Amino acid sequence: MTHPSSGEALAKPAPGGLGRLLDHRVLLSIAVLAILPWLLPSKALAVNVLIYGVVVMGYNLLFGYTGLLSFGQAAFFGAGAYFTGIAIGRYGVPWFAAVALAVFLSTCLAALIGIISTRTRGIYFSMVTLALAQLVYYVALQASSFTGGENGLRGFTVDRISLFGLQVNFLDPVNKYYVLMAFAALAMWFQSRILNSPFGAVIEAIRENEQRARACGYDVERSKLVVFMLSGAISSLGGCMLALHLSIVPLDILHYQTSGMIVMMVLLGGARSFFGPFVGAASFLILEDVISLWTPHWQIFVGAIFVLFVLFLPKGIWGTLLDTLGIGKARR
Amino acid sequence: MDLSLIIMQLLSGIALGAVLVITALGLTIVFGMLGVVNFAHGALFMIGAYAGLYLASLTGSFWWGLLLAPILIGAFGMLIEFVLIRRLYGRSIDDPLLLTFGLSYVLVEGVRIVFGSDGIPFPTPPQLVGVLDLGIGFFPRYRLFVIALVAVVLLVLWLTLEKTRVGLIVRAGARDPTIMQVLGVDIGRVWLAIFGLGVGLAALGGVLAGPMRSVNPEMGSLVLAEAFVVTVIGGLGSIVGAVVAGLMVGISISLVALFAPEMATIVMFALMAVVLLIRPQGLFGVRGRTA
Numbered sequence: 001m002t003h004p005s006s007g008e009a010l011a012k013p014a015p016g017g018l019g020r021l022l023d024h025r026v027l028l029s030i031a032v033l034a035i036l037p038w039l040l041p042s043k044a045l046a047v048n049v050l051i052y053g054v055v056v057m058g059y060n061l062l063f064g065y066t067g068l069l070s071f072g073q074a075a076f077f078g079a080g081a082y083f084t085g086i087a088i089g090r091y092g093v094p095w096f097a098a099v100a101l102a103v104f105l106s107t108c109l110a111a112l113i114g115i116i117s118t119r120t121r122g123i124y125f126s127m128v129t130l131a132l133a134q135l136v137y138y139v140a141l142q143a144s145s146f147t148g149g150e151n152g153l154r155g156f157t158v159d160r161i162s163l164f165g166l167q168v169n170f171l172d173p174v175n176k177y178y179v180l181m182a183f184a185a186l187a188m189w190f191q192s193r194i195l196n197s198p199f200g201a202v203i204e205a206i207r208e209n210e211q212r213a214r215a216c217g218y219d220v221e222r223s224k225l226v227v228f229m230l231s232g233a234i235s236s237l238g239g240c241m242l243a244l245h246l247s248i249v250p251l252d253i254l255h256y257q258t259s260g261m262i263v264m265m266v267l268l269g270g271a272r273s274f275f276g277p278f279v280g281a282a283s284f285l286i287l288e289d290v291i292s293l294w295t296p297h298w299q300i301f302v303g304a305i306f307v308l309f310v311l312f313l314p315k316g317i318w319g320t321l322l323d324t325l326g327i328g329k330a331r332r
Numbered sequence: 333m334d335l336s337l338i339i340m341q342l343l344s345g346i347a348l349g350a351v352l353v354i355t356a357l358g359l360t361i362v363f364g365m366l367g368v369v370n371f372a373h374g375a376l377f378m379i380g381a382y383a384g385l386y387l388a389s390l391t392g393s394f395w396w397g398l399l400l401a402p403i404l405i406g407a408f409g410m411l412i413e414f415v416l417i418r419r420l421y422g423r424s425i426d427d428p429l430l431l432t433f434g435l436s437y438v439l440v441e442g443v444r445i446v447f448g449s450d451g452i453p454f455p456t457p458p459q460l461v462g463v464l465d466l467g468i469g470f471f472p473r474y475r476l477f478v479i480a481l482v483a484v485v486l487l488v489l490w491l492t493l494e495k496t497r498v499g500l501i502v503r504a505g506a507r508d509p510t511i512m513q514v515l516g517v518d519i520g521r522v523w524l525a526i527f528g529l530g531v532g533l534a535a536l537g538g539v540l541a542g543p544m545r546s547v548n549p550e551m552g553s554l555v556l557a558e559a560f561v562v563t564v565i566g567g568l569g570s571i572v573g574a575v576v577a578g579l580m581v582g583i584s585i586s587l588v589a590l591f592a593p594e595m596a597t598i599v600m601f602a603l604m605a606v607v608l609l610i611r612p613q614g615l616f617g618v619r620g621r622t623a
Contacts, residue, residue: 069426069429069430116605116608117608119608119612120564120612120613122425123363123367123426123568124568126426127369127560127563127564127568128560128564128604130557130560131557131560131561131564131604132601132604132605134557135601135605138597138598138601142594142597142598255553256553257553260437263430264434267430297441297444299437299438299440299441300437300438300441300442300445303434303435303441304434306433307416307434307435307438309434310420310427310430310431311416311419311420311431314423314427
């Protein structure tokens with residue numbers, strides 16, 4: 001049976017020498033991230049780019065590749081962070097087991113939210129995901145004996161971690177960066193595998209034309225649910241990274257403003273492109289850093305810049321760059 | 333539990349629901365006509381409250397604030413449609429949503445610059461201070477006024493939409509804008525007016541909510557989520573749905589607060605989840621458009 005989807009076409013390298021580079025997108029992305037701490041003004045900024053990059057990358061699977069504009073991704077980012085922190089701080093779970101457990105539990109949460117929200121379509125989906133994520137926010141606020149309520153989660157520390165018998169000082173920013181980068185690399189590899197699989201072709205088919213994908217015999221509803229869970233899983237890994245990095249989890253992480261920030265980042269960088277989320281996270285965070293140096297009201301500028309991007313540069317920085325260079329038309 | 337207490341709480345719920353109805357109505361009318369979900373709706377609700385407060389202190393009377401703020405902010409909404417949103421018709425349905433989301437950042441931060449980040453108390457108008465004896469208990473006069481005013485606004489809106497020529501054009505435009513254009517109606521002007529009306533309703537909701545909640549730059553974000561829940565339950569684009577769902581949400585928040593206060597904020601989301609599992613298009617929604 002031949003697949004009517006664009007799976008075969010997508011697997012073909014884009015024409016031109018530059019286009020062939022995209023075959024190695026995971027390795028190239030890792031290479032860029034490896035030198036990032038030396039490109040940016042501070043190591044703390046680099047760690048944040050890493051964390052938000054992973055969160056936004058997971059979100060891009062949903063928004064960029066499947067075309068589902070969710071406004072609730074903060075729920076999974078926050079769940080990853082809270083579950084990691086609670087597992088380490090309250091139950092003394094080793095850090096790597098805590099991360100695995102947190103991603104698993106967050107994926108279950110994504111399944112629950114996904115079952116309800118993927119029943120709806122279009123703009124409705126955006127509103128429902130936002131509302132359900134707000135529900136998660138209020139639950140975390142109310143369950144203060146577990147989550148610390150308004151004060152956020154405190155009282156767990158990750159200062160020294162063991163890696164294959166090796167003791168790594170996690171307080172050293174460079175060590176921390178590279179340990180967290182291993183997570184980011186894993187997430188990238190995973191995402192690239194998803195996108196290259198037949199399932200990756202199905203979700204892009206759903207984005208291009210849902211009716212047609214259904215007519216082709218694909219189970220659109222189940223694919224949406226699965227992609228919602230995968231997206232939640234990857235974004236929650238970013239949350240785990242944040243918990244390890246900060247040793248606290250602020251409640252704000254679950255607020256819908258965080259979801260909005262994730263949406264802004266993916267659009268600034270470029271939805272539908274593999275590396276765009278990292279570009280978006282970096283540009284947003286740099287913008288925030290620079291503008292907040294001379295005014296506390298940085299959000300007014302970030303909002304205005306975002307509006308300009310929606311109006312004039314909907315493909316974002318990275319997407320527009322790839323287009324200008326004429327590469328990655330078929331494959332990002 | 334005493335019955336009169338439950339009835340009083342029910343009335344409180346209707347007052348709370350009335351503000352939700354007005355706010356969600358603005359969201360739903362704009363979606364029904366323009367196909368735009370206005371993510372800045374909560375921010376405009378908040379600006380409406382500030383405008384009401386400012387105009388009331390400028391003129392020395394709450395009533396001027398109540399009258400002028402929706403008109404002024406509605407006109408501002410028309411400016412937004414004309415300058416920004418108009419460019420996005422015909423593009424992806426996500427684009428207006430994203431644009432208004434960015435706009436909400438600008439608006440909220442703008443208010444912080446002008447009025448500061450702290451909440452400002454919104455005094456209840458002197459004629460409506462105090463409580464009224466209803467025979468079974470005492471009820472705040474202001475809340476009764478809110479219920480009555482919302483009922484009047486709903487009646488006027490309904491009569492306009494159902495009985496006038498303008499309403500006919502609006503309803504036809506929602507069904508098929510192209511045919512309306514062929515018939516010689518300037519549909520762009522209709523959309524401009526509808527967006528202004530939607531924003532004006534958000535502002536009216538803000539002024540009405542002012543004396544019941546404290547006025548602060550963040551008040552819009554909570555309201556946006558509430559308005560979303562109401563429109564989702566009622567069915568996006570349905571006016572009847574917004575009214576029924578708004579009252580339903582207000583009453584359930586109020587009644588749950590009586591028995592389990594910590595569940596009060598959560599109950600409306602649970603309500604939404606249940607409705608979606610049974611009817612993905614909402615109670616009065618049209619299937620096909622959204623689910």
